[in-house]
Amino acid sequence: MSPAGLTPAKRAAITAIGFAGVLGAAWTIVAVLTSEHTSPKWLVLALMLTIGGSFTATGMYAWARRPDSWFGLQLSLVGLTTFLTALSASDDDLLFTLGVLVGSLSSAVMIHALLGFPTGRLRSRGERAYVGAVYALCTVGPLALLLVTAPAPDLPRNVLLVEENARLGDVIDAILRGGSLAAAIGAVALLVLRWQRATIPERRLLAPVLWSGVATTGALALSLAGQMLDLPGRLLNVFDFIGLFLFGSIPLAFVTGIVRQNLSRGHSVGRLVSRLGAAQAGRGAASLRDALAIALHDRSLSIAYWMPAGTGGEGRYVDAAGQPVALPRPGSGRSFTEVEREGRKVAAIVHDGSLDEEPELVQAAGAAAALALENERLDAELRVQIAEVRASRARLLDVVTRERRRIERDLHDGAQQRLVALALTLGIAEQQVGADPEQAKALIREARDEARLALEELRELARGIHPAILTDRGLRPALEALASRAPLPVALADVPEERLPPPVEGAAYFVVAEALANVAKYAEASHAEVIVQRLNGHAVVEVRDDGVGGADPASGSGLRGLEDRLSALDGRLAVFSPSGRGTTIRAEIPCAS
Known part of the structure; x- marks a missing residue:
């Protein structure tokens, strides 16, 4: 200084x-x-x-x-x-x-x-x-x-x-x-x-x-x-x-x-510049780390790359493999120096704590290596994105598997049992047609009621998979139906009348459904508001409530499932939930104009 x-x-x-x-x-x-x-x-x-x-x-x-x-x-x-x-x-x-x-x-x-x-x-x-x-x-x-x-x-x-x-x-x-x-x-x-x-x-x-x-x-x-x-x-x-x-x-x-x-600073930085060419030729993060370690005379040196907010979550540091890393705490004997390029955070050089007494040397080395660190950061960011896509794909597969099992269970416990009972009732009615026509008619009426109940259960099951009203009439009527079934007052605002692409409508519908379910379960809110707008080629969905706030997006699987669904459409999900000030869930979904 x-x-x-x-x-x-x-x-x-x-x-x-x-x-x-x-x-x-x-x-x-x-x-x-x-x-x-x-x-x-x-x-x-x-x-x-x-x-x-x-x-x-x-x-x-x-x-x-x-x-x-x-x-x-x-x-x-x-x-x-x-x-x-x-x-x-x-x-x-x-x-x-x-x-x-x-x-x-x-x-x-x-x-x-x-x-x-x-x-x-x-x-x-x-x-x-x-x-x-x-x-x-x-x-x-x-x-x-x-x-x-x-x-x-x-x-x-x-x-x-x-x-x-x-x-x-x-x-x-x-x-x-x-x-x-x-x-x-x-x-x-x-x-x-x-x-x-x-x-x-x-x-x-x-x-x-x-x-x-x-x-x-x-x-x-x-x-x-x-x-x-x-x-x-x-x-x-x-x-x-x-x-x-x-x-x-x-x-x-x-x-x-x-x-x-x-x-030594000038000599070390000069040697670093000459080694950076070899490190870049090898295109290896290890080569870059070695070049910095030699320049700073610190064999324990490591590099953490900055991943901005929106790259697989909140802004954080990761290693060359894309795995999250924690920067050293004061008093640990280790320290770090952040490297910026054109005003943007690029990486942190994690080094021996004694190098804090030579900040000019570390900063000069960081400035000389900034471009190479930016290139390695982009590689690390790509690895993070690939890992996130793989994890999202695995979660989607898990969701599909669990949903299939739920449908199988619901069919077995509901409609299937009614259809079995219906078949048995019709069989008995067939036997009674000649001997007791009135009893046969009663059994047929009972079978008709069973068929009606089975049909209702199948419709309810289908509505949970994909609401028919969404397919037939569009997003606004589907959200109105969803709001009418909510256990608290829900206001709809700015929901466009025109139809959106089916995948976008489906994603928007399930964002609102999950958000309202969370409001009912956890928010202790008196009312909620749903806003859907088309902005800059995106469908922007917001669900707001006046509840207690303090929601943790990482604690539930529902929001994680929505994130995966939106990621498949190149969309984004954000949760704003200050304690005592309610919660806002915002989804941005790209859609054709």
């Missing part, structure tokens, strides 16, 4: 840090050059200005570059606390004491920043406990030592001294040295463990800063160990100089990492 993307609050904070850095540098110059107990002044001044200034400036740049990361702020705080250390160069008793008190704070902030890189956030309870212990060691420890220890006679007075106790001071000093050594070794161990657990993309990002931090904390550990072992002062000075040099190299390592990222 560019500085232009900063919030006003963070922009003001960065400005304040810059102002504080200038004041800190000015104070350091004055304090060191006027000090009567600091030597050699120019070396101390050069080290403090270099370390404090580089950390502060680099931190400001890092925070402006990644406003959502706290690492830049932490780097700046390392620089500002380094300037605070210059207070110990003052000849004023209070300022000198304050400088000694905060002298180790910059090391604690540095360790915090190293363990939190690149987001500035610690990842585990163990890391948080360790960093808390380091802060306590670097603040409570010096305070305890100042309470019982007097400085050398040529130094300013310790204003925090309560009562001098050399023996207790030696114990506290030994604890501080041992704790500092343990903290330095712990930092090295945690940083190395972080490297071992990192993915390849994470290692590319971590390498410059992490190994610079390992070297710095390692040098600090050597210096502390040397002091505890009472090594010669000249050797300890060498350790201290190396430690300060490495400490000051951390901002340089960060900047070097950014420069390397920028150079």
Whole structure:
């Protein structure tokens, strides 16, 4: 993110840090050059200005570059606390004491920043406990030592001294040295463990800063160990100089990492472009994925293709085979970058979470591969459509099979039983014609009633398959008959008088029939409205109710069957059902003009 993307609050904070850095540098110059107990002044001044200034400036740049990361702020705080250390160069008793008190704070902030890189956030309870212990060691420890220890006679007075106790001071000093050594070794161990657990993309990002931090904390550990072992002062000075040099190299390592990222970005995108030609020649999604994985140095990379709403359902992501995929959630260690082309969503590159720290690289790779991703997306969309057609065909076959079985069952339980009874009655009547004509006539009348009932049942059965009124008189009379049988008031509006193609009329009729059945069963509505219009070569059917809403189109087989019926005619079905605001079912069916 560019500085232009900063919030006003963070922009003001960065400005304040810059102002504080200038004041800190000015104070350091004055304090060191006027000090009567600091030597050699120019070396101390050069080290403090270099370390404090580089950390502060680099931190400001890092925070402006990644406003959502706290690492830049932490780097700046390392620089500002380094300037605070210059207070110990003052000849004023209070300022000198304050400088000694905060002298180790910059090391604690540095360790915090190293363990939190690149987001500035610690990842585990163990890391948080360790960093808390380091802060306590670097603040409570010096305070305890100042309470019982007097400085050398040529130094300013310790204003925090309560009562001098050399023996207790030696114990506290030994604890501080041992704790500092343990903290330095712990930092090295945690940083190395972080490297071992990192993915390849994470290692590319971590390498410059992490190994610079390992070297710095390692040098600090050597210096502390040397002091505890009472090594010669000249050797300890060498350790201290190396430690300060490495400490000051951390901002340089960060900047070097950014420069390397920028150079690598151009190289990676260039290689990606050259590989895309080979991937397209192979016409394989795997080849495209491999090209992106190599460019982004992420073997785990995958691609999800965007299927817009209307392609087999609501808009969603699918894999190359057309199967739905879920994008990674925050905190999962995985992330994704969406790719657009001409303002349209094309795909999402699913990658290692560490690549969020290199958004320019991922976005550049996505832009370079956008055309190839669009082609693969179209292939995936075709697979989705083919799979949906196959599934629809299977559902239609299942519906036909179930409908056939229902008709067989209804015929067996209804008309067939009546016809069997009719045949038996006529047989008995035939036997009674000569012996008892009146009984025969009664049986014939009974047979006639059975025939009439069988005929009514057959007509009712036929009406469920395809209403005769729809075939004979058209859609409007059929819908009027349907509305008259509904258990709630149904208003018909704008139903055209002219006939539509039979398949269209049939589809429209069954949309209304299913919708009204659902209204009666679930909607708790007081009335419904049916609208049928011809718009732009389509028959548009809408059924609205004033019920409770909240209908789930995926929960019932009736609407799914309608979707399949409409899909066979290249039609579409949509359901709008906000909770508490009723339901509208809308079908669009292409028809001849």
